Amino acid sequence: MRRPPGNKSAIATGTRRARTTGRPTIRDVSRLAGVSRMTVSRVIRGLDLVLPETRDRVQKAIADLGYVPDLAAGSLASRRTGFIALMLPTLTNANFSAAAHGLTEVLRAADYHLLIAYTDYSVDEEERQLRNLLARRPEAIVLTGSLQGRTASRLLLAADVPVIEIADLPRQPIGHSIGFSNYEVGRTAAKYLLGRGFQRVGAIASSTEGDVLDHRGEERMRGFEDELQQAGRPTDLVIRRGRAPVSHEHGAALVPTLLERKVDAVFAVSDLSAVGVVMECQRRGIRVPEDLSVMGFGDFEIGRCINPPLTTIHVDFKALGQRTGQLILELVDGESDRSPQRIDVGLRVIERASVRAPG
Amino acid sequence: MRRPPGNKSAIATGTRRARTTGRPTIRDVSRLAGVSRMTVSRVIRGLDLVLPETRDRVQKAIADLGYVPDLAAGSLASRRTGFIALMLPTLTNANFSAAAHGLTEVLRAADYHLLIAYTDYSVDEEERQLRNLLARRPEAIVLTGSLQGRTASRLLLAADVPVIEIADLPRQPIGHSIGFSNYEVGRTAAKYLLGRGFQRVGAIASSTEGDVLDHRGEERMRGFEDELQQAGRPTDLVIRRGRAPVSHEHGAALVPTLLERKVDAVFAVSDLSAVGVVMECQRRGIRVPEDLSVMGFGDFEIGRCINPPLTTIHVDFKALGQRTGQLILELVDGESDRSPQRIDVGLRVIERASVRAPG
DNA sequence: GCTTTTGTTGTTACCGTGCACATCACGATC
């Protein structure tokens, strides 16, 4: 817990009001420049109602004092915090950080600041973090996928803040949503592999048990299974094991099982896992794609550089972040409330060499 | 630029003060609970000077109204923002995000919020971002390496905020520093390779030209060269080419040059680049480590899973972030100003199979 | 029984800024 500050200086200062910091305020600037505080405020915000010579005088005073405006005070007065909140499961995922990157890029120009919180896939943290975020009064809040907890949803609703759900396209969106369908990812992967004539088509994902749940991955698996079923294929080669988030180890660890079950093409819930499969095959002398074809999801950089390069499904997360940023700017600047948007950024199969050519 | 909000509701509201949002304030809570605002404030912050039954009444009122305190207002009054600023070159680097992760982990428990800014290795952005950060009045500011610009340094000095430089251990630290010596990384790599009896020892890094400068990588190169020189070896196999930040492509693109120059062991400024080298060798039928030994830096996950696994130099960035968090808590909670700390988290060679065994 | 201490709650005065409105000088208009 943050303790209240010690009153160490109570004696030392002597004067009654030790409440101020040493930092110059807008008042100091105004005195030095010989104008009112309001004029300084106008100069700072570039409102152009100031005579050039006055402006210069103020700017000199600002520079001399090393004055930096206090945005907390400004927010309070103007009721605009300049914060956009972003909630992620984790930062250590290249796609999510790409989205964050794209988002910042757009918002930066408008002097918005991103408040990032991540939940590490935990429901309890989700609520705590959300509460913390809302206390900062963000002008919009960006979520990856829907909220898990009921309390969290209620909080969000009560806050009356524009909500944008990204990455997932939820069935029941809270507000706006920008993303792609994970279900469709799974179906696309299954279609692709079936279309290439594989007989024993499998998939690997993390287990659905445990406190940490990767429901995005699970959606992909559902789509994959449904497509298999529609094609009259068995779904018993869809394997869920290990904990989310998946990594190389996850894929590598499942190779023995894949071989046992004589899988000839496998879709991994993530490129990271897929790369693990390829590398483990390399170690065991299993040829990819001749003996086992491998397909991933996410188009991570690593998939591009291994041998063979990984066939995968690509979603443009950076663009997703950028579009999110643009939508936010429209929402915040705009006069009227926009009706809820639902933007599908789509996905595409990147064909590389880890899946065997048909025939 | 953030435009001032439209005054669309000026007519609609009629009443003179349309300045309030719909959100409940501490005053609403106090009225509903039949206590003073101060008592509510005490309950919120858990200050324990409140009678349990009063506390319950207040908490019920808070829950009924869905009240969420406004931290901007609180910050203004208490002069504690609960913000810690973090400046990174980029988020899309696993080590930096690991450090951010460790940092958050520690600060989260104390209800601090991380304000992340990244510069994309640009000096102009650095100053802009720093100014933005300082305007939020962070209680401490964490930098990766030293600041580039003079104006930026002056700003920081004037702000009178505890500064912690991480990752690098600068020669002239501004305040505290927690990190490792990139110079030592280079020397260690050179020593390691020389100790294994290689004859033509090289290194690859990005070019020092261009607007984007990876001075951390350059430090590594300097250490590497110095060690070579001390051992009486030529440094002409230290190659700087391409733009920062380096990636797989960077390493792959330099393989022809390495082969031409008959390098038998190469140190890459980053694992990403090193992996690029290994993969390109695989494609060309060059055996690693028999024909070319490769060593990286950073111990990225990918290096662990490729074949052969990559020998590298490891720095525990997550722990680095955690220690930074702990130091911050001491600084902020503590009664007295701590004297500047300088903490070296060290580094260690991770021996794997991409470097040939001696003899 | 009176003073002192302790524990709980209330009052006042800000924190640093921006909005709405007021003011003032000055030139244009009639």
Next chain:
DNA sequence: GATCGTGATGTGCACGGTAACAACAAAAGC
């Protein structure tokens, strides 16, 4: 020459909280 913009600047107050101090009742000490 009085009126009316118009552009530049100033004034008062509110934003939503908290620190410092005051007030008061109940318990403790003598």
